Amino acid sequence: MAAYATSLMEDVKAKNPAEPEFHQAVQEVAESLELVLDKRPEYRSARILERIIEPERVILFRVPWVSDQGEVKVNRGFRVEMNSAIGPYKGGLRFHPSVTLGMLKFLAFEQVFKNALTTLPMGGGKGGSDFDPKGKSDGEVMRFCQSFMTELFRHIGPNTDVPAGDIGVGGREIGFLFGQYKRLANEFTGVLTGKGLNWGGSLIRPEATGYGAVYFAAEMLGTRGETLEGKTCLVSGSGNVAQFTVEKLLDLGAKPVTLSDSNGYIYDEAGIDRDKLGFVKELKNLRRGRIKEYADRYPSAVFTPLVMEPGRGTDPIWQHKADCAFPSATQNEINAEDAQNLLRGGVYVISEGANMPTEPAGVELFLDAGILYGPGKAANAGGVATSGLEMAQNSMRFSWSREEVDERLHGIMKNIHARCVVVAEEFGTPGNYVNGANIAGFLKVADAMLDQGIV
Numbered sequence: 001m002a003a004y005a006t007s008l009m010e011d012v013k014a015k016n017p018a019e020p021e022f023h024q025a026v027q028e029v030a031e032s033l034e035l036v037l038d039k040r041p042e043y044r045s046a047r048i049l050e051r052i053i054e055p056e057r058v059i060l061f062r063v064p065w066v067s068d069q070g071e072v073k074v075n076r077g078f079r080v081e082m083n084s085a086i087g088p089y090k091g092g093l094r095f096h097p098s099v100t101l102g103m104l105k106f107l108a109f110e111q112v113f114k115n116a117l118t119t120l121p122m123g124g125g126k127g128g129s130d131f132d133p134k135g136k137s138d139g140e141v142m143r144f145c146q147s148f149m150t151e152l153f154r155h156i157g158p159n160t161d162v163p164a165g166d167i168g169v170g171g172r173e174i175g176f177l178f179g180q181y182k183r184l185a186n187e188f189t190g191v192l193t194g195k196g197l198n199w200g201g202s203l204i205r206p207e208a209t210g211y212g213a214v215y216f217a218a219e220m221l222g223t224r225g226e227t228l229e230g231k232t233c234l235v236s237g238s239g240n241v242a243q244f245t246v247e248k249l250l251d252l253g254a255k256p257v258t259l260s261d262s263n264g265y266i267y268d269e270a271g272i273d274r275d276k277l278g279f280v281k282e283l284k285n286l287r288r289g290r291i292k293e294y295a296d297r298y299p300s301a302v303f304t305p306l307v308m309e310p311g312r313g314t315d316p317i318w319q320h321k322a323d324c325a326f327p328s329a330t331q332n333e334i335n336a337e338d339a340q341n342l343l344r345g346g347v348y349v350i351s352e353g354a355n356m357p358t359e360p361a362g363v364e365l366f367l368d369a370g371i372l373y374g375p376g377k378a379a380n381a382g383g384v385a386t387s388g389l390e391m392a393q394n395s396m397r398f399s400w401s402r403e404e405v406d407e408r409l410h411g412i413m414k415n416i417h418a419r420c421v422v423v424a425e426e427f428g429t430p431g432n433y434v435n436g437a438n439i440a441g442f443l444k445v446a447d448a449m450l451d452q453g454i455v
Contacts, residue, residue: 122384149184416437
């Protein structure tokens with residue numbers, strides 16, 4: 001690292017101890033921005049990056065609720081309102097035992113740049129709780145969501161902060177959260193995105209992150225005169241993002257062969273077709289079962305249990321020969337050894353559906369190899385972009401058709417890709433989508449902050 005980034009990171013680590021994901025996200029951006037800050041010294045003198053790193057507001061609160069057995073439970077609730085220079089805070093809520101303040105600061109920091117890339121007027125934020133909805137009854141989830149929103153509603157609003165879903169927060173949770181907000185605020189507004197279609201939701205919103213990651217991969221391949229037709233693809237995860245990544249890959253003629261969950265992964269050499277995908281959707285979305293059942297149902301598939309701790313050793317899902325990979329599970333799921341396995345297996349297109357799923361050492365290997373590598377803040381921006389489209393429809397009290405939303409999403413992903421390419425070339429690193437995404441997002445936010453003074 002150059003002197004500025006080194007000094008900055010020393011300060012970040014001193015102020016934010018025991019927050020490794022946040023340190024990782026800041027370091028990646030800081031290294032890219034060395035190219036900008038040398039040319040635009042006004043950003044340094046105004047301490048723009050230092051101000052983006054510091055959240056505008058952090059809200060921490062307790063969430064008491066009662067289990068079906070009548071036991072009182074207590075969880076932590078968080079909302080990190082990171083930056084509102086270009087619009088209301090926008091970013092998901094995550095309900096998962098791994099949720100910590102440091103993790104949410106990392107996600108909120110990434111969200112600032114991602115939202116800026118969409119060109120829609122949205123700032124960045126993130127929130128959630130260490131509550132685990134897995135294994136809970138609908139009644140328990142409802143009581144938790146109502147307690148969570150009883151505090152959160154004071155801090156959000158359609159022109160202030162508009163949360164969405166993330167890991168552990170799907171349509172069920174958004175419904176319970178919205179119902180409690182409406183009850184407390186006595187108003188029906190577009191304060192949450194990911195709502196049900198019959199009460200303010202947008203068509204294509206559930207599909208958007210997965211579809212967008214595939215659209216971004218197609219754009220990257222287009223720079224080499226190729227398409228996704230006939231390409232073998234590895235997909236991790238089996239939730240919303242992974243399911244719709246597979247769906248769009250099938251639309252474009254590709255052959256997805258893997259899916260995973262926290263227990264292990266399936267490899268289906270014959271390919272995951274539409275019927276098999278339908279089974280996965282029913283398994284995961286309705287029965288909330290484990291991906292192992294896929295291999296029990298389809299003899300062409302092999303299930304491999306996860307025998308390592310996440311982030312340690314290698315994940316065998318990345319050892320199969322393929323052309324493309326779509327990491328869509330969680331942060332830091334690809335380490336340096338996994339990255340080497342992907343390259344050895346012939347993968348030359350990686351489009352990240354999850355947030356920061358590749359560790360820095362893995363990113364460096366991808367960039368050194370010169371493959372088409374789309375970082376999450378660009379490749380998975382389709383989800384928040386369509387959340388922005390949902391906000392626009394709510395403001396107009398109007399709904400667009402499925403085709404119109406999909407067309408707008410596709411256009412946004414094309415524009416994000418084009419902007420990353422142009423900016424990477426402008427700053428002397430052609431083909432480097434990491435630099436392109438970081439710099440393009442930063443420039444939009446930084447210029448808005450300069451216009452608005454020291455706030």
